[in-house]
Amino acid sequence: MKITIPKDFPVRPLKRNQPAEDRATCGTCGLSWDDAIPTSLTPAPAARCPFEEFHDYEPPKLTRAQKRENARRAGHARQTLEAYAEITDIGEDDETTLCDMLADMMHLLGREAVEGRVFMAAEHYEAERRGEE
Numbered sequence: 153m154k155i156t157i158p159k160d161f162p163v164r165p166l167k168r169n170q171p172a173e174d175r176a177t178c179g180t181c182g183l184s185w186d187d188a189i190p191t192s193l194t195p196a197p198a199a200r201c202p203f204e205e206f207h208d209y210e211p212p213k214l215t216r217a218q219k220r221e222n223a224r225r226a227g228h229a230r231q232t233l234e235a236y237a238e239i240t241d242i243g244e245d246d247e248t249t250l251c252d253m254l255a256d257m258m259h260l261l262g263r264e265a266v267e268g269r270v271f272m273a274a275e276h277y278e279a280e281r282r283g284e285e
C-alpha cells in the first residue's frame with residue numbers, strides 16, 4: 153500500500169532508518185511513526201494507526217475458501233459470545249456483553265497481556281481480512 157501523507161498532517165511518517173524514541177509501525181499501511189511525540193493522534197491507542205484515514209479500504213479480493221474460513225472464525229466468536237452471555241446471564245446487548253467479556257479476560261490474563269494480545273489480534277484480523285493468513 154503506497155500512501156501519501158499531506159505535509160500539514162499532525163503526524164509525520166518516519167523514514168526507514170530515521171531514529172525514534174518509540175517507533176511504532178502499522179501492520180496495514182506499513183508506515184512508522186514516533187509514538188513518543190505527542191500530537192492530536194499520538195500516542196496512538198493499541199492496534200490503531202494515526203494514518204488510518206489514508207488507508208485504502210478497497211474491498212479485499214478473497215477466494216471462496218478464504219471467505220468461508222473468515223465466516224467460520226466469526227462463527228467461533230459468535231458461539232463464544234453467546235456462551236459467555238448465557239454463563240453470566242447479564243441480558244445485555246452484544247456490544248455490552250463483548251465489553252464485559254473482554255474486561256473479564258483482562259481479569260483472567262492481566263491488563264498488559266490482554267492489551268498486547270488485542271494488538272496482535274488486530275494484526276491477525278487485518279491479515280485474514282486481506283486473505284494473507
Ligand SMILES: [Zn+2]
Nearest residue numbers: 178181201203
Ligand atoms: Zn496505517
